[in-house]
Amino acid sequence: MNIIISAAKTGGHVFPAIEVAKEFASKECNIFFIGTGSEIEKNALEGLSFNYIPLKIDGFRGKSPLNKILSLKDTIFNIFKVYFLIKRNNIKCVITFGGFVTVPVGLAGWLARRKIFTHEQNSVMGSANKLLSKFATVNFLAFPVSGNVSRSLISGNPIRTSFNINKAQENNRDTNKIKIYITGGSQGAKYFNETFPKSFEDVEDLVQIKHQCGNGNFNEVQNLYSKTNIEFTVSEFCKDPSLEIQWADFVISRSGALTISEVSSLSKGMLMIPLPSSIDNHQYLNAKHILDIKMGIIHEEADGIDKLNKKIKKIINQKTYLNWQKETNTSHKNATKFILNNILKEYGAI
DSSP states (O other): OOEEEEEOSHHHHHHHHHHHHHHHTTTOEEEEEEEEEEEEHHHHHHTTOOOEEOOOOOOTTTTOOOHHHHHHHHHHHHHHHHHHHHHTOOOOEEOOOOOTTTHHHHHHHHHHOOEEEEEEEEESSOHHHHHHHHTTEEEEEOOOOOSSSSSSOOOOOOOOOOGSSSOOOOOOOSSSSEEEEEEEETTTTHHHHHGGOOOOOOOTEEEEEEEEOTOOOOOHHHHHHHSSOOEEEEEEOOSHHHHHHHOOOOEEEOOHHHHHHHHTTTOOOEEOOOOOTTGGHHHHHHHHHHHHTTSSEOOGGOOHHHHHHHHHHHHHHHHHHHHHOOOOOTTTTTHHHHHHHHHHHHTTTT
């Protein structure tokens, strides 16, 4: 069966899409992966024999009137480009994972009378998925979302294989220090890079830090930590963050959907700092899910650095992270197979 899988730009969209694509490929399906040509897409697809089709398109929401007109023009052009791709290659279904590029892809599938499936990673439906959900055969949801989403199933988030183990491996401790992995995501986070080298002054003898700082930020963050007595390692990018998470006692991170799904799947807890500018405040709502299953706490940037430092100190002194490690989040471990099986059922293949 020939299928289109589409996702764009962010790891939260792309990595779950890749996992589902690999699962379909293992069933001898031919994958056409449609994105925007971003580096994160190219890196994620490295070594995979999918048909990769990047489309030239930019987002619509929050753009100037002129850019909205240009985006609309690109959308219409790409609808027809994908429509002819579907017809030419006898594509049977279209699966979208978010990002504006999925709008023309999904609409082309609808025009070609193919079945459309969406997957929403966050606690709030993104604009693209919200539109395409009206035409979709099934809308897969990582978490329950606000509002009524018709024809929906809770699937969890498809997580990478390295995160899909029954229990995090025991740390091979070469130190009695509390190990903390700090990550602002693949691009890093200015707030994290500037704040955390200064946030462990009262406990610096108790902790060991690994800090993922994002491309181009190494020297700045390295210099800030060098002014402290903290035992630390700084890296721009972690190719396999599961290793850092398994190493850590707990994680400090944003609360992107994939991050919280993967970290909690390894039975590690989090101090979550939602991105204040996240659309519809979805990162805060994502973090609430982890709070509800007792695997982390939330700090909002607006609450200030003093409160952040008090929370860090409390986690360390009270060893709160040990309670987090007792919990297990299995919500996402079978998401990939769940999506595969439910789509194949629609075609009578199961």
